[in-house]
Amino acid sequence: MNQxxxxxxxxxxxxxGLSVLTFINLFNYLDRFVVSALAESLKHSSxxxxxxxxxxxxxxxxxxxxxxxxFFGALGDERAHSRPRLIAFGVGCWSLATALSxxxxxxxxLFAARAAVGIGEAAYGTIAPSLLADYFPAARRxxxxxxxFCAIPVGAALGYIVGGVVNAHFGWRMAFFVAGVxxxxxxxxxxxxxxxxxxxxxxxxxxxxPVVRARHGDLRATYARLVHNxxxxxxxxxxxxxxxxxxxxxxxxxxxxxxxxxxxxxxxAVSFGEIVxxxxxxxxxxxxxxxxxxxxxxRQAFLWVSGIATxxxxxxxWVALTTASxxxxxxxxxxxxxxxxxSTGPVxxxxxxxxxxxxxxxxxxxxxxxxxALGDVISPPLIGALxxxxxxxxAVRIVPLAVLAAGVLWCWAAHAARxxxxxxx
Numbered sequence: 001m002n003q004x005x006x007x008x009x010x011x012x013x014x015x016x017g018l019s020v021l022t023f024i025n026l027f028n029y030l031d032r033f034v035v036s037a038l039a040e041s042l043k044h045s046s047x048x049x050x051x052x053x054x055x056x057x058x059x060x061x062x063x064x065x066x067x068x069x070x071f072f073g074a075l076g077d078e079r080a081h082s083r084p085r086l087i088a089f090g091v092g093c094w095s096l097a098t099a100l101s102x103x104x105x106x107x108x109x110l111f112a113a114r115a116a117v118g119i120g121e122a123a124y125g126t127i128a129p130s131l132l133a134d135y136f137p138a139a140r141r142x143x144x145x146x147x148x149f150c151a152i153p154v155g156a157a158l159g160y161i162v163g164g165v166v167n168a169h170f171g172w173r174m175a176f177f178v179a180g181v182x183x184x185x186x187x188x189x190x191x192x193x194x195x196x197x198x199x200x201x202x203x204x205x206x207x208x209x210p211v212v213r214a215r216h217g218d219l220r221a222t223y224a225r226l227v228h229n230x231x232x233x234x235x236x237x238x239x240x241x242x243x244x245x246x247x248x249x250x251x252x253x254x255x256x257x258x259x260x261x262x263x264x265x266x267x268x269a270v271s272f273g274e275i276v277x278x279x280x281x282x283x284x285x286x287x288x289x290x291x292x293x294x295x296x297x298x299r300q301a302f303l304w305v306s307g308i309a310t311x312x313x314x315x316x317x318w319v320a321l322t323t324a325s326x327x328x329x330x331x332x333x334x335x336x337x338x339x340x341x342x343s344t345g346p347v348x349x350x351x352x353x354x355x356x357x358x359x360x361x362x363x364x365x366x367x368x369x370x371x372x373a374l375g376d377v378i379s380p381p382l383i384g385a386l387x388x389x390x391x392x393x394x395a396v397r398i399v400p401l402a403v404l405a406a407g408v409l410w411c412w413a414a415h416a417a418r419x420x421x422x423x424x425x
Contacts, residue, residue, distance in 0.1 A: 058377075063118065089120075245317075336403075
C-alpha cells in the first residue's frame with residue numbers, strides 16, 4: 001500500500017476511532033458525575049451519609065483511578081498490547097461497577113463499587129489520548145482533542161440531568177443502573193478499532209515514521225525524562241490546580257444551589273447540568289479551534305490559550321459563588337464555565353506535544369496520577385469537611401483560588417517551553 005493510500009486509510013480509521021472514543025468519553029463522565037446529582041438523596045437515604053462521606057465517594061474512585069493509571073499507561077506504550085482491547089476492558093469494568101453501585105446496602109459497599117469504577121476508567125483515560133495522537137497529525141490535535149473532550153461537559157451534564165430525573169421518578173438506585181448498563185455495549189465497539197503503530201503520525205525527516213518502544217525495562221528512564229521535562233511538570237501542576245477546582249465545583253454545585261439558593265433538588269441538578277453542557281460544548285470547541293489557529297504562530301499556543309482563559313475565569317467564578325443576585329450568579333457562572341472549558345482541548349494537546357510518541361501513554365498516566373492526587377481526590381472531601389465545620393457557602397470559596405493558580409502555572413509553563421521540543425525518540 002503506497003503512502004497516500006496508507007494516510008487515507010489511517011484517516012478513516014481515525015474518524016471511526018474518534019467517534020467511538022468520544023461517545024465512550026461521554027458515558028465516562030456521565031458515570032462519574034451521576035453520583036453528584038444523587039448526593040442529597042444519598043445523604044437522606046437509609047445510608048445516612050455525611051457531607052464528608054459523600055465527598056469521599058469521589059475520592060475513593062479517584063484514588064483507585066490514579067493508582068492504577070501508571071500500570072495501564074505502561075501497557076499502552078508497549079507495542080505487544082492492543083490498545084483497543086485494553087480500552088474495551090476498561091469500559092466494561094467501569095460500566096459494571098456503576099451498575100453495581102445501585103445494589104449497595106451500606107456506605108462501605110457503595111464506596112467499594114465507586115472505587116472499582118476507577119480501575120476501568122484508568123485503562124481508558126490513559127490510553128485513549130495516545131491512540132488518538134497516532135490517528136491524527138500534530139497540526140490537528142487541538143481540534144481532535146476538543147472533539148474528544150467536548151464529551152466531558154456533555155457527559156457531566158447528562159450525569160446531573162439523567163441522575164436528577166431518574167432519581168426523582170425511580171430513586172437513586174435506578175439512576176446507577178441507567179448510567180452503567182449502556183457502557184457494556186460500548187466496550188464491544190472498541191474491539192473493532194484499528195491500533196496504528198506508535199508515532200505513526202509524527203513526522204521525522206519529511207515522512208511519517210512509526211516509533212516503537214524497546215522493552216518495558218525503560219519505564220524508569222521514561223519517568224526520569226518526564227520529571228526532568230520542566231514545561232511538562234509545570235503543565236501538569238497547573239492541570240492539578242484546575243482539576244481541584246473543577247472537581248470540587250462539579251461535585252458540590254447541585255447541593256450548593258439547593259442549600260444556598262433554595263432550588264428544588266431535581267431543578268438544582270438539571271439547571272447546573274444545562275449550564276455545563278452549553279458552556280462546555282461551546283468552550284471546548286472554541287478552545288480547540290483557537291489552539292490550532294494560534295499554534296501557527298507560537299509552539300506554546302496551547303498553553304497560552306489555556307492559561308489566559310483560566311485567568312479570566314477566576315474572578316467570574318468568585319462572583320458566581322459569592323453574589324446574592326441570581327442574575328449575577330447566572331451570568332458570572334456562564335462566563336466562568338466557558339473560560340474553564342476553553343482550556344480542555346489545548347492543555348491535553350500540550351501534554352501530548354511536550355512528550356515523545358514512545359512515552360505518551362505513560363506521560364498521560366503520570367499526569368492523571370498527579371492531577372487527581374493533588375486535585376479532585378482532595379477537593380470534594382476537603383470542601384465537605386469545611387462545609388461540616390462552617391457552611392457549604394463558605395467552603396466553595398476555595399474554588400476560585402485554585403482556578404487562579406492553574407492560570408498562573410500554565411502561563412509559566414508556556415514561558416518555560418520556549419524553544420523546547422518533545423523528548424528524543
